[in-house]
Amino acid sequence: MRLYRYTRLIVNCISHWTFKPIALPEKPTLTSKDVTIIIPTIDGEGSDFQQTLSTCLYTDPAEIILVTIDAKLERLKAVVAQSAHSSRIRVFSVAHANKRRQMCHALPKVVTKITLFADDDVIWPPKILDWILAAFERPEIGGVGTCQRLRRAGRPNIWGFLAALYLERRNFEISATTHIDGGVSCLSGRTAAYRTHILQDPEFTYSFTHEYWLGKYQLNTDDDNFITRWMVSHRWKTYVQYHREAELRTTLEDNSRFLRQCLRWSRTIIGDGLLVFLLSKTTQDWDSHSRWYALGALLLWMLISKFVKILGHFIRYPGDVLLLPVSILFGYFHGLIKVYAFFSLNVVGL
Missing domain, CATH: 3.90.550.10 (Spore Coat Polysaccharide Biosynthesis Protein SpsA; Chain A)
Structure with missing residues (x-):
């Protein structure tokens, strides 16, 4: 599932950065x-x-x-x-x-x-x-x-x-x-x-x-x-x-x-933690230097995957990069909101 998610992210990055809107026509009919x-x-x-x-x-x-x-x-x-x-x-x-x-x-x-x-x-x-x-x-x-x-x-x-x-x-x-x-x-x-x-x-x-x-x-x-x-x-x-x-x-x-x-829009909490756990288990026979290198690479990739979609905002407002940790932490908190939304699907007026 995670492999699909990250593959989709790469494809979406390419598609987003190469997007071209439908151009204005020379002789519009509307x-x-x-x-x-x-x-x-x-x-x-x-x-x-x-x-x-x-x-x-x-x-x-x-x-x-x-x-x-x-x-x-x-x-x-x-x-x-x-x-x-x-x-x-x-x-x-x-x-x-x-x-x-x-x-x-x-x-x-x-x-x-x-x-x-x-x-x-x-x-x-x-x-x-x-x-x-x-x-x-x-x-x-x-x-x-x-x-x-x-x-x-x-x-x-x-x-x-x-x-x-x-x-x-x-x-x-x-x-x-x-x-x-x-x-x-x-x-x-x-x-x-x-x-x-x-x-x-x-x-x-x-x-x-x-x-x-x-x-x-x-x-x-x-x-x-x-x-x-x-x-x-x-x-x-x-x-x-x-x-x-x-x-x-x-x-x-x-x-x-x-x-x-956010609750109205929601109507994964453990995914990243599970990835770190699995990496730790599969590399337990590696030397400590290699294990830390692998962990660092995984954490860097996680950071990039969460940062790339919002890169445009920080280009326009570079000072906001100091608030990036808030965004990442909120992403995990939003997982809890999704859980609550699941158990309150009968609330349709929000």
Whole structure:
């Protein structure tokens, strides 16, 4: 199992470092006016939301549809009315907070070829839609995602550091798998676009809002995982545009609540220790110098395997290398989170 893991790491490294995104076409058949942006939100106010709205509007989509809850509807309308581009924004609401139902409430109102879902705390680069639409020039592609970085705080703390590394590892994995065979574990709901007719299929809408775990626990989270699985099961290809101009900025918890997010994402603890034990047993007849050399080589390889996926972060922020031991220790602690997640699979609302 470990041999497979490390072989996969080597292959992924090569794939990640040689990845090239789908280039912008000279004569695109799709433009930003073919895109409707749907943003489910609860509060719909604050500086983060205002930045999301302004950067989305800057890309010049056909329109933006906001879906909140009834209790926040009038407040959100008041916020939108203050925008110079309020005529391009429509606001709707549902009775209770439920991201899947908020998304589906907006879908029948979309008239453009492409529907894009975005979270209410993302900041887009100006040309992100150009890069997303470039992938849709290939008719077999039904969904397109982007790469992500954490919005770095003025005074980053350990929680923010761990959150940044989480996104760094994710960028590494999805760029590698996309390059290898076009596969991706999940098109993140922070920003992902789809062909509208796929999402407006009544079968999709019903399945999306009636997904159950063990036949009795209705799932309200993991909307992006469901849509990604739908793309695969219905023979649509997916793609991730890993490129600086398609790189959004987002927020994650910068306090102990980050652990709650880790639990939601988790839903190996002894592997490295077992490797060290087996090495000790198989080299017990070696001289002490050779045994220590072998152990050092193994530990170095373990360190490299944990460091290589997050190398890009330390290139951008070299001072953070002092926190590398925190990342490694958290990796082992995260194993305990996975164990807890396994024994709490009936908790579907996190």
